[in-house]
Amino acid sequence: MTCLKEDLIRELKKEILEGDAEKARGIANKLLKRDFDPLEAINRAVTPAAKEVGEKFGKGEIFLTDLMFSAEAMQAANQVFLEKLSEQKRETKKIGKVVLATVAGDIHDIGKNIVKLLLDVNGFEVIDLGADVPSSAIIDRALESNADVIALSALMTTTRPSQKEVIDILREMNVRDKFIVMVGGGSVNEEWAEEIGADGWAETAEEAVKLAFKLIREKRGE
């Protein structure tokens, strides 16, 4: 049985690399039928396959169309896993309000959507502004909704400066201290987070949830 599950994980990665959304969705469903944990499946199949596809694209071994097919396959599998995860939602009182967006110029939203769901199932209220969101729109919404956290995703070295822009504008408006600013996404690391004056960075969606809990508690002096 274990062996079959491992085979399915391998197959899922292969179908993502080959860009077959239908097969990827089918395997994702099979994994769930065999009680495979959806988050583990994302971490062990979707995320590593995404990395591999990205590396191949970066090296010019595959074309943009291949990348797009692979992205569809990732999304098809993730849809199955995220739906399952959303069934695990705990009905607790809201821990805090998070305004979440992929920054201006960047349309990558697969990782952001995982972050959204995990925050949501763990009791945060998430206002998801989508992808390619101008800094001013993120700030307006955070102010309007009296958010606790602004969470910014950026996948490209060319778009991560938009994370800095959000922080710079908050400072100019003298409202930087009103919000916890968390950054993440494939192009971001701890060094960058420190350099731009973010309150925190996390490598994965699970870590992002832990970080949000920690930063909110610290801010409230708990």
Ligand code: B12
């Ligand atoms: C899928 C993909 C696409 C899909 C996106 C589909 C979609 N709806 O998102 C498509 C095909 C559309 C695409 C387009 C492009 N892409 Co692209 N893409 C990727 C790829 C292969 C995977 C990204 C992904 O989904 N990873 C899986 C998720 C789960 O990981 P993640 O996003 O990092 O998220 C996790 C964590 O980072 C964290 N996290 C995420 N957000 C946040 C936020 C916070 C606050 C926190 C705390 C944590 C956190 O939690 C998540 C789950 O654990 C990457 C390769 C890579 N290594 O990232 C390239 C990559 C990002 N793309 C790249 C490029 C160049 C492009 C294009 C410019 C290509 C082109 N010539 O048109 C366009 C960009 C258009 C634009 N303006 O944005 C480059 C970027 C290079 C750079 N400059 O840095 C990469 C790195 C590939 C490469 N090696 O060249 N892409």
